[in-house]
Amino acid sequence: MSVEAHVLERYAAGAGERQEDLCCPVDYDRDLLRLLPPEIVEKDYGCGDPSRYVREGDVVLDLGSGSGKICYMAAQLVGQKGQVIGVDMNDAMLALARKYQPEMAGKLGGDRVRFVKGMIQDLALDVEATDHWLAEHPIRRHEDLLALKAWQARQRKERPLIADESVDLVISNCVLNLVDDGDKRRLFGEIFRVVRPGGRIAISDIVCDEPVPSSLKQDPELWSGCISGALQEDEFLQGFADAGFVAVKLDKWGDEPWREVEGIEFRAVTVTAVKPEGGECMDFGHAVIYKGPYEKVYDDEGHVFYRGRRMAVCARTFRFLTRGPMKDDFVGLAPAAGGPGKPWCAPAGTLRSPAETKGGVSHGGEGGGCC
Template sequence: MTETVTNAHTGIAPIDYDVEQAVLERYEAGARQPQAALCCPTDGYDDRLLKIIPQEIVEKDYGCGDPTRYVNVGETVVDLGSGAGKNCYILAQKLGAEGRVIGVDFNDEMLSLSRKYLNQIGQTLGYQNLQFVKGKIQDLALDLDAAQNWLDQHPIATIAQVANFEMECDRLRQTAPLIASDSVDVVISNCVLNLVRPQDKQQLFREIYRVLKRGGRAVISDIVCDEDPTPAILNDPDLWSGCIAGAFQENQFLQMFEQAGFHGIEILTRQTEPWQVVDGIEFRSLTVRAFKGKAGECWERNQAVIYKGPWKAVQDDDGHTLYRGERAAVCDKTFHLYTDPLSPYHADLIAVAPYEEIPLASAQAYNCSRDIIRQPRETKGSNYRETIADKGSCC
């Protein structure tokens, strides 16, 4: 089977093998025996969280970062490409009984391994907040176990029956999705996105965005490269299944989040020394966080923010430029995006709320073409004429 991948600099390069099958076979082997060459070793996990995890799970974990450190108690988390389940078992402890963890994987061998210890660890914790489900991470709506059950009852022998199966898959996506839209606080992944077929990667990011709640976030550790992989690298199945050939170019990785609609995209960690160098191209681990929630209507409530610095000016994902020390006029949606304590921006901004709050129900549409500067009288009110006596030294 020949696939093609679009390379930003060299055009379309052919891939003379089935990417998905190469990955599946490599990780089936990794579920049976530890594979030292799969992804780069990750240090820094909390030893207290590893104590209850069986050694078989730990030694068959293949990752390149630790996205688990960026989750909070009580959240609902999906782990894309959960593999042996180490990250999920760590999250089960961190999230507590009120939290929920869903590990998604396509590999039956890995699912069997990860599910093997569910009851044991649940009994140790005193609660069960974790499940492993079968699905493709680029199609999180389709429950593959449910699809297989239908196939078992309706074997396919004709083209018409293929069409019936496709209709059933669409029905499952709509009526019984594996992961529902707007249902998840955090999506994590650890060195898996690069394994997805090139033609499915845009859909993959759209799916991550779809399942997240408004205000939710993705925390993804993956392998990136500083230049596009060469045709020789792309045509090596071992390098694809080994997290090299499918690596994102570093800046393009962040652009994929932006194109899917995310905001507040930031690099949390970046491996200083490359994990591998192939044909002069450096491959290293990167952990990125990105937020969902900038979509929606804009209402005028006389709010402003002041950018603290140190840069003279900064620009957000919607093209708003904030100048150091200036009162920037913002709509209600943007005001909350900027100032929410969980947002990536709040530490750099000062919130300037109006003296008299405008109820959202009576707010007018925000004029996006207005001058960026919010005059103080807009915030204080045109009739504000207070004189406040000295209340003592402020020094």
């Protein structure tokens, strides 16, 4: 049986009856859980709480939404203007999550959650539509298979399940490790594709401290139990960086390993990152000062920021550093005169003369104290 077939079987059972060995203790926000039906809370197979990163008005995509718990938590945070989409490949899990949709819509004062059938490593393909197509076009010969592939390619292009750059925040709770190793690179790419420029990710998952030998990878119980498909901690972070995300951060680290198998520690972590805004670099004369505590830091684009020095940055980098996740680490200095700007990005390490920003607006914020 393939890895995917085993994962399907195991979580179909998990939708029917709570599976104790798939449950990792998580400290969820009790206020958000209060509104949820007990069955949804009980059939929890997560290992973190990515709902903490949801903001009002967000369009949120939850990868491997299972019973819908994180989606229904997120729906309380996005408010009337937000939207939550849960993707799962498992019919039994989708049926469980959808069962409570009318009840939750009543409690939330609006139907802002939907659950769709898809594979998270192929988010453009609507698997429910594929099921309907297959019912009318059964596969009997190789030619039928080719016809299916051609239809699927058209569907991805013309009716993508999740469109390019359509999501503010991608979240996931203990699912990426379940994806076949051969598809993991594609998975990171798909996550990058669907996030809008400037959008974010918050992914809770299991990572390991040493490479997992193939004997463990071939054990279907260990794989479907969110263990042997885990990436090593550095590979997991690098997967997001390689896909194009910046500000990739290990935001939460499980102090205690969740499991230990043959001396390898498997633990829950949450990784956050941002998709760069993109667009051309325009130099209007902005500067930033890195506050410290380190002598210098580098960003993902190769810029270097020396502690206490006025570093020249383009408008896009200025916005990112002064509004993004590192905003408390930088002072922003806007130019005094609003000129037309030039399409240019100062080479790494270029200093900005104080004369260019004198009299302009500066934002420094306050630090969090010394210790």
